[in-house]
Amino acid sequence: MVLDNQRKNVDPILNSIARRFIKINPNSLSWLSVLFAFLAGLFFYLSSPNLELINFYLYYAVIFIFLNGFFDAIDGKVAKLSNKTSKMGDFLDHALDRFADVLILGGLALSPWCRYPSIGLLAIVGMLLTSYMGTQAQAVGYKRNYSGLLGRADRLVLLMFAPIIQHILLFYSDLKLPLELYLLEWVLIYFAVIGNITALQRFYSTLRYFKKLKK
Numbered sequence: 001m002v003l004d005n006q007r008k009n010v011d012p013i014l015n016s017i018a019r020r021f022i023k024i025n026p027n028s029l030s031w032l033s034v035l036f037a038f039l040a041g042l043f044f045y046l047s048s049p050n051l052e053l054i055n056f057y058l059y060y061a062v063i064f065i066f067l068n069g070f071f072d073a074i075d076g077k078v079a080k081l082s083n084k085t086s087k088m089g090d091f092l093d094h095a096l097d098r099f100a101d102v103l104i105l106g107g108l109a110l111s112p113w114c115r116y117p118s119i120g121l122l123a124i125v126g127m128l129l130t131s132y133m134g135t136q137a138q139a140v141g142y143k144r145n146y147s148g149l150l151g152r153a154d155r156l157v158l159l160m161f162a163p164i165i166q167h168i169l170l171f172y173s174d175l176k177l178p179l180e181l182y183l184l185e186w187v188l189i190y191f192a193v194i195g196n197i198t199a200l201q202r203f204y205s206t207l208r209y210f211k212k213l214k215k
Contacts, residue, residue: 011077018077026079027089030096033071037100040064041107044163048112049182053170058163061107068100069156094135097152101127104159105191113166113184123188126195127155133202142209148198155191162187 021029040061047057075093079085105127109120130150137145166183169175177183 010073014073014077015081018074018081021074021078022082024078026075026082026084027092029071029075029078030089030093033068033075034096034100034103036064036067036071037103040068041103041105044104044107044113045111049170050112052167056167058167062160062163065104065156065159068104069153069160072097072100094131098128098131101131101152101155105188108159108184109188113182114188115182115185119185119188119192122192123195126150126192126199129199130195130202133199133206137202137206137209140206142206145202145206147205148201150191150194150198155195158187158190 043057043061043064047055047061052058072093076085076090079089102124105120105124108114109117109124114120130148131152134145134151137143162183169177169183177186181189
């Protein structure tokens, strides 16, 4: 499940959509994606198992996560189509992605859905290390490293489907998940474990690249 590796297949669709936004500054789209990430994190933070069936905050979070992913996916396309690509824009895009990731996962980690702070912390650590290994590989002369089990696109997709399923599970109060954890807690555990494994995969794949250069 590495959706980042499917970028080439999705690019024609994204380019077609991006043409509709070509008059908008791509940096503005990047900032807009962060705003949606903030709103997603806020609704995660404000949501709770006791009130979810009344206020549907998890659904609002899902909508804003989708919008974050959408505008993050097209800002770079708009920049290329409008000939506005720049190193500053590339830096801004990657930096704002990290802020967005922390806002979304941080909101979930601090919400009543995560009763164990260590789970949320490890999930954020895994997420940041994964992204760092990918961009740092490019910074030292290797390609942008999208390898591994869990990329950003994978995380966003899981964060769009898991809250909806979590909402539905509240209708079945007798159904208990392993260790009586919420589904969203299990998602954070998955991010913590697989995210850190992905960071290690990218770390070693970059090391292999440098070893090949020496031969």
